[in-house]
Amino acid sequence: MAAALGSIAEIERELGAQRVDPESGQPMQRTSVMTHLAWVPEQWVEAAEDVLSGLAERHPSRTIVLVPDPDAEDALEASVEVDCYPVGEHRKVSMETIRLKLCGKRVQAPASVVEPLLLPDLPVFLRWRGLPPFGEQPFEQLVDTVDRLIVDSTEWPGLPAPYGRLADIFDRVAVSDIAWARTSRWRAQLASLWPGIAGVRRIKVLGTEAQAHLLAGWLRSRLGRKIELEHEAADRLTGVELDGEPTPFPPGDPPDPADLLSDELERFTRDRVYEDAVSATRM
Amino acid sequence: MAVAEQQENPLLEGLRLRRTPDPCALVIFGASGDLTKRKLFPALYSLALRHLLPERFGIIGVARTEESDDDFREAMKAAVQEFGRDAFQQETWDWLAERTRYVATDFADEGGQQRLVGALNELDEKQGTSGNRVYYLAVPPSAIATLIHEIGEHRSTDGWTRLIVEKPFGRDLASAQELNAELQQSFEEREVFRIDHYLGKETVQNLLALRFANGIFEPIWNRQFVDHVQITVAESIGIEGRAAFYEQAGAIRDIFQNHLLQLVALTAMEPPIDFTAESVRNEKVKVLRAMHTPGPKHVVRGQYGQGFIEGEEVPGYRDEPGVARDSMTETFVAAKLFVDNWRWADTPFYVRAGKRLARRETTIAIEFKRAPHPPFEESAEGELQPNVLVVHIQPDEGVSLEFAAKVPGQGLTLRTVHMDFLYGGAFRTGIPEAYERLILDCLLGDTTLFTRSDEVEEQWSLVDAIVAFWKRDRPAFPNYEAGTWGPAAADELMRRDGRSWRRH
Numbered sequence: 001m002a003a004a005l006g007s008i009a010e011i012e013r014e015l016g017a018q019r020v021d022p023e024s025g026q027p028m029q030r031t032s033v034m035t036h037l038a039w040v041p042e043q044w045v046e047a048a049e050d051v052l053s054g055l056a057e058r059h060p061s062r063t064i065v066l067v068p069d070p071d072a073e074d075a076l077e078a079s080v081e082v083d084c085y086p087v088g089e090h091r092k093v094s095m096e097t098i099r100l101k102l103c104g105k106r107v108q109a110p111a112s113v114v115e116p117l118l119l120p121d122l123p124v125f126l127r128w129r130g131l132p133p134f135g136e137q138p139f140e141q142l143v144d145t146v147d148r149l150i151v152d153s154t155e156w157p158g159l160p161a162p163y164g165r166l167a168d169i170f171d172r173v174a175v176s177d178i179a180w181a182r183t184s185r186w187r188a189q190l191a192s193l194w195p196g197i198a199g200v201r202r203i204k205v206l207g208t209e210a211q212a213h214l215l216a217g218w219l220r221s222r223l224g225r226k227i228e229l230e231h232e233a234a235d236r237l238t239g240v241e242l243d244g245e246p247t248p249f250p251p252g253d254p255p256d257p258a259d260l261l262s263d264e265l266e267r268f269t270r271d272r273v274y275e276d277a278v279s280a281t282r283m
Numbered sequence: 284m285a286v287a288e289q290q291e292n293p294l295l296e297g298l299r300l301r302r303t304p305d306p307c308a309l310v311i312f313g314a315s316g317d318l319t320k321r322k323l324f325p326a327l328y329s330l331a332l333r334h335l336l337p338e339r340f341g342i343i344g345v346a347r348t349e350e351s352d353d354d355f356r357e358a359m360k361a362a363v364q365e366f367g368r369d370a371f372q373q374e375t376w377d378w379l380a381e382r383t384r385y386v387a388t389d390f391a392d393e394g395g396q397q398r399l400v401g402a403l404n405e406l407d408e409k410q411g412t413s414g415n416r417v418y419y420l421a422v423p424p425s426a427i428a429t430l431i432h433e434i435g436e437h438r439s440t441d442g443w444t445r446l447i448v449e450k451p452f453g454r455d456l457a458s459a460q461e462l463n464a465e466l467q468q469s470f471e472e473r474e475v476f477r478i479d480h481y482l483g484k485e486t487v488q489n490l491l492a493l494r495f496a497n498g499i500f501e502p503i504w505n506r507q508f509v510d511h512v513q514i515t516v517a518e519s520i521g522i523e524g525r526a527a528f529y530e531q532a533g534a535i536r537d538i539f540q541n542h543l544l545q546l547v548a549l550t551a552m553e554p555p556i557d558f559t560a561e562s563v564r565n566e567k568v569k570v571l572r573a574m575h576t577p578g579p580k581h582v583v584r585g586q587y588g589q590g591f592i593e594g595e596e597v598p599g600y601r602d603e604p605g606v607a608r609d610s611m612t613e614t615f616v617a618a619k620l621f622v623d624n625w626r627w628a629d630t631p632f633y634v635r636a637g638k639r640l641a642r643r644e645t646t647i648a649i650e651f652k653r654a655p656h657p658p659f660e661e662s663a664e665g666e667l668q669p670n671v672l673v674v675h676i677q678p679d680e681g682v683s684l685e686f687a688a689k690v691p692g693q694g695l696t697l698r699t700v701h702m703d704f705l706y707g708g709a710f711r712t713g714i715p716e717a718y719e720r721l722i723l724d725c726l727l728g729d730t731t732l733f734t735r736s737d738e739v740e741e742q743w744s745l746v747d748a749i750v751a752f753w754k755r756d757r758p759a760f761p762n763y764e765a766g767t768w769g770p771a772a773a774d775e776l777m778r779r780d781g782r783s784w785r786r787h
């Protein structure tokens with residue numbers, strides 16, 4: 001690996017150089033549908049890289065991975081990777097990943113680093129790993145830079161309290177939650193129980209805490225009534241009971257993490273049903 | 284509860300539910316044939332893998348050849364493994380195999396349908412397919428009329444019945460009208476699905492998205508700005524052992540009548556008011572009606588002789604097994620067509636289709652008029668090319684725009700550069716095969732991407748008029764070498780107008 005790049009100009013120069021196809025000497029085509037930012041504190045790096053590699057194929061984008069390191073000395077350390085893959089019979093397309101370590105005080109001003117690297121006119125998605133520091137500088141700044149925030153509230157401790165903070169930003173940015181996406185098969189299943197489900201008083205969820213709160217919030221907000229939640233911990237959603245009656249298992253296979261993120265990257269508008277569910281988690 | 288029942292289900296809001304087809308049985312006639320093996324089963328498998336088929340579903344393969352259920356399943360499994368686009372998963376296959384049966388029968392025989400009727404009733408009982416039927420006619424044209432008649436006579440009284448008819452639909456206007464009349468005896472138009480698999484291709488549908496979902500193209504998509512349109516459907520393969528079929532068809536019936544005219548219609552049509560089957564097809568039919576018959580000078584036919592493809596020597600058409608030594612069947616056709624309406628009057632559509640051409644390629648190129656007064660006369664006159672918008676349908680699906688740019692440095696040298704949008708590059712969800720889309724649409728009852736009866740008749744009347752001229756003379760075939768872009772006369776067709784075919 002070459003020495004780290006320390007400025008935007010160096011990053012741009014390196015991207016340009018790597019985009020040239022060594023065989024033909026011509027620049028490879030860049031096909032992008034978005035800029036994808038990922039805020040990945042050190043402990044999430046491994047998990048994040050796994051998902052990213054599954055994603056690259058489906059959503060060609062410029063991906064900017066931001067790794068904060070507040071305790072290090074003030075600096076920007078970047079590396080750039082241009083991957084190319086063949087498309088059709090004659091051409092190659094390139095995709096770019098920029099890995100940026102924000103050291104020291106730079107952690108506080110991520111927007112100014114990211115802005116010059118965004119692809120013009122294309123939507124910007126921000127995947128925030130772990131619980132966002134609501135109200136704090138790096139998060140607040142980036143929220144105002146992007147079109148859509150993607151979180152996975154399964155990663156959050158202390159639920160449902162943080163949902164309250166999340167609801168506060170709904171008017172500023174469209175939000176997707178992978179925990180919510182993971183409940184979609186079950187929501188379809190529960191919806192198919194209409195109208196019998198209309199009078200339900202109590203839901204028991206065997207799954208993650210996030211899934212339990214979101215499903216309960218969803219039922220409360222859709223049905224417009226109080227519904228009690230009982231939660232039994234499991235690392236995936238494996239069962240739902242309504243008033244003590246187990247619901248039949250939904251058909252199909254659970255989607256994999258890259259699929260879930262990929263689906264969220266296809267949405268561009270606010271998800272009102274999700275927002276309502278989040279707001280009703282603490283009822 | 285009574286109140287809730289009348290209310291709309293609030294839980295459905297925001298759920299992205301896919302429509303799933305009704306329970307049904309799919310009967311494939313011609314199950315021992317090439318299409319079933321190469322396209323239909325691989326497509327069904329891909330649909331099953333994505334859970335797009337109904338849970339209560341059954342497939343009955345029908346042909347005259349005696350074969351057991353197990354042998355048929357084995358053959359289809361091998362076909363899915365060989366031709367499928369997805370990795371093979373035993374579990375998905377088991378799901379499909381469990382629902383697959385084979386019936387050997389001949390509908391031309393008295394009582395030939397009884398074996399099938401029995402199998403269908405059994406399927407209704409076992410799989411709960413509720414009398415809903417799709418009949419896929421993947422048989423040679425000669426067998427189609429009998430099948431339509433017999434199916435019509437014995438159509439199920441419960442549930443719905445749909446019929447998928449493969450191309451070629453007839454071989455001239457008269458035979459197409461006869462087939463349509465036969466169909467209309469027992470079926471409504473909305474029950475008939477005439478396949479033109481080009482319409483199932485993503486990029487062909489993308490042409491509609493490009494035209495009607497973008498504000499910048501439609502205002503210039505007309506005679507004022509477009510100099511001409513070029514449509515190429517080029518194949519590098521020969522007839523692949525299908526001499527019996529091809530000798531009767533030729534390029535005009537194999538490609539021109541259906542795929543090529545569909546591309547012309549989609550390129551030239553007016554914006555439909557919505558994307559329902561009737562609106563889209565109404566607009567396409569209007570284009571076909573507005574096309575006038577090209578005179579003999581505006582049509583070129585060709586037949587390939589011996590030549591080279593990818594460096595390998597290949598025989599001429601007349602030396603292909605099964606082809607007459609003095610065959611007059613055309614393997615190439617080019618034409619200059621006009622769509623006589625306000626949008627396109629006097630704007631030629633040059634089209635060509637052929638086998639054993641230099642490469643496999645299907646493109647629609649919209650060539651715009653030149654800049655009226657380029658202020659670059661001295662340095663760049665010869666170099667200045669018109670803008671071309673190219674829709675690539677295969678192999679590299681996408682859209683590209685050619686425009687002039689200045690070469691960096693002193694002076695003003697201009698070069699044509701490409702701006703490309705690669706469909707496969709931007710959305711790598713894995714492009715579904717045309718047959719997947721078409722089978723699914725039929726199961727859902729959506730006829731938008733199928734050819735309507737009046738549409739197919741308009742296509743044939745144009746073809747008939749062209750073929751009528753051909754009866755008068757015998758061109759000196761072969762007149763182009765395999766691996767080239769067709770006969771010299773095709774180039775002449777454009778050169779006369781001061782234009783030329785695009786090269787890549």
Ligand SMILES: NC(=O)c1ccc[n+]([C@@H]2O[C@H](COP(=O)([O-])OP(=O)(O)OC[C@H]3O[C@@H](n4cnc5c(N)ncnc54)[C@H](OP(=O)(O)O)[C@@H]3O)[C@@H](O)[C@H]2O)c1
Binds near residue numbers: 313316450
């Ligand atoms: N192959 C392709 O890629 C392709 C592409 C586009 C369109 N098509 C169209 O699809 C249709 C089938 O093509 P194919 O290539 O699969 O042909 P094929 O390989 O010759 O198969 C024809 C099938 O029809 C059956 N058959 C023949 N005569 C019959 C009759 N009189 N009654 C009932 N069944 C009969 C044959 O089985 P038995 O002899 O056992 O009855 C066989 O299963 C044709 O209309 C063709 O134009 C094919």
